[in-house]
Amino acid sequence: MKTKRAFLAVYITALVLTIILISLRAYYVLVAIIAGTLLIGYRELWSLIRLRRLPPVDERVMENTSKSIRNGFIFFAITSVFLMLLFSINVTLNPDTIHFIGGLFISAGAIYALSYLFYDRAEPRLGERGLRMLKMFLMVAGISVAVFILSAFLHNIVSGLVGTEEPVFFIMATILAPLAFTVGIIGSLVIFVKGLFSRV
Amino acid sequence: MRTRIKEFRTKHHLTQEKLAQMVGVRRETIIFLEQGKYNPSLKLAYNVARALKTNIEELFVFDG
Numbered sequence: 001m002k003t004k005r006a007f008l009a010v011y012i013t014a015l016v017l018t019i020i021l022i023s024l025r026a027y028y029v030l031v032a033i034i035a036g037t038l039l040i041g042y043r044e045l046w047s048l049i050r051l052r053r054l055p056p057v058d059e060r061v062m063e064n065t066s067k068s069i070r071n072g073f074i075f076f077a078i079t080s081v082f083l084m085l086l087f088s089i090n091v092t093l094n095p096d097t098i099h100f101i102g103g104l105f106i107s108a109g110a111i112y113a114l115s116y117l118f119y120d121r122a123e124p125r126l127g128e129r130g131l132r133m134l135k136m137f138l139m140v141a142g143i144s145v146a147v148f149i150l151s152a153f154l155h156n157i158v159s160g161l162v163g164t165e166e167p168v169f170f171i172m173a174t175i176l177a178p179l180a181f182t183v184g185i186i187g188s189l190v191i192f193v194k195g196l197f198s199r200v
Numbered sequence: 201m202r203t204r205i206k207e208f209r210t211k212h213h214l215t216q217e218k219l220a221q222m223v224g225v226r227r228e229t230i231i232f233l234e235q236g237k238y239n240p241s242l243k244l245a246y247n248v249a250r251a252l253k254t255n256i257e258e259l260f261v262f263d264g
Contacts (some may be wrong), residue, residue: 058225059241060232124231 007044007054010037064120118196126195134191141184148177202261206234208252223247 014037021030038045047055057065126134151173158166209219216234220227223244232238233248240248249256 055226056224058229059244060229060238061226120228124228124235124237 006057007041010041115192118192122192122195125198126191130191130195134188134195137184137187137191139184141181141188144177144180144184147180148173151177201236201239202263203233203236204259204261205230205248205252208254208259209234212252214252219248219251222251 014033017033018030021027021033044054047053123131151169155166155169155173158169205219209216214222216227216230220230224247225244229238233240245256245260249259252259
């Protein structure tokens with residue numbers, strides 16, 4: 001009963017928002033809302049199609065939902081601060097930059113939402129070794145982003161101070177950090193997908 | 201905490217899906233319980249024990 005109410009509430013809200021957004025011609029936001037709603041309720045929708053009934057919202061799912069809301073809030077708070085910083089230095093005035101940053105944030109949001117929704121399914125199948133590997137690859141990806149930002153910053157400072165192009169931080173920012181990021185993302189994706197489809 | 205849910209479930213020829221249905225939870229919750237990765241509420245522990253025709257002390261073993 002609780003599941004049915006929650007399910008109906010989410011979809012009715014999405015329907016009302018859809019009508020409002022169509023009237024405002026905000027099609028990008030509309031697509032994001034529809035995709036988000038389908039992602040949130042994918043398990044319920046699939047159960048309805050396959051079994052003609054909804055899965056229960058048990059105590060563990062309830063706990064996870066509150067964690068999900070908290071993590072989602074932190075993610076979007078950080079994203080908003082970052083966007084506001086960009087607006088404050090007028091970087092987004094260039095339309096290409098706006099599209100690039102928008103695409104980056106939409107991809108990051110989609111990966112975040114997908115990984116959170118499917119983590120519940122993948123985690124018990126990964127085992128301790130798999131979880132350790134996943135954590136390691138994710139840390140490599142995260143650290144490489146930090147290294148990229150720091151190296152770009154230091155390269156500009158050192159080049160400005162010395163007067164010539166500084167090579168070490170330049171190589172770190174343009175070759176090493178993207179390479180480490182690619183390795184981290186591909187590695188974690190492989191482990192995650194492997195865990196998702198292996199049997200318990 | 202160690203659990204003997206899998207042992208009792210196999211003894212009663214129940215699948216994870218079937219046990220999940222009997223106690224009103226998702227299959228993932230049964231997986232987490234079997235692996236000892238989730239501490240259930242007293243109500244859920246009691247329901248699982250009842251579904252497996254045993255008691256909580258037999259099902260959940262506290263290592264210390």
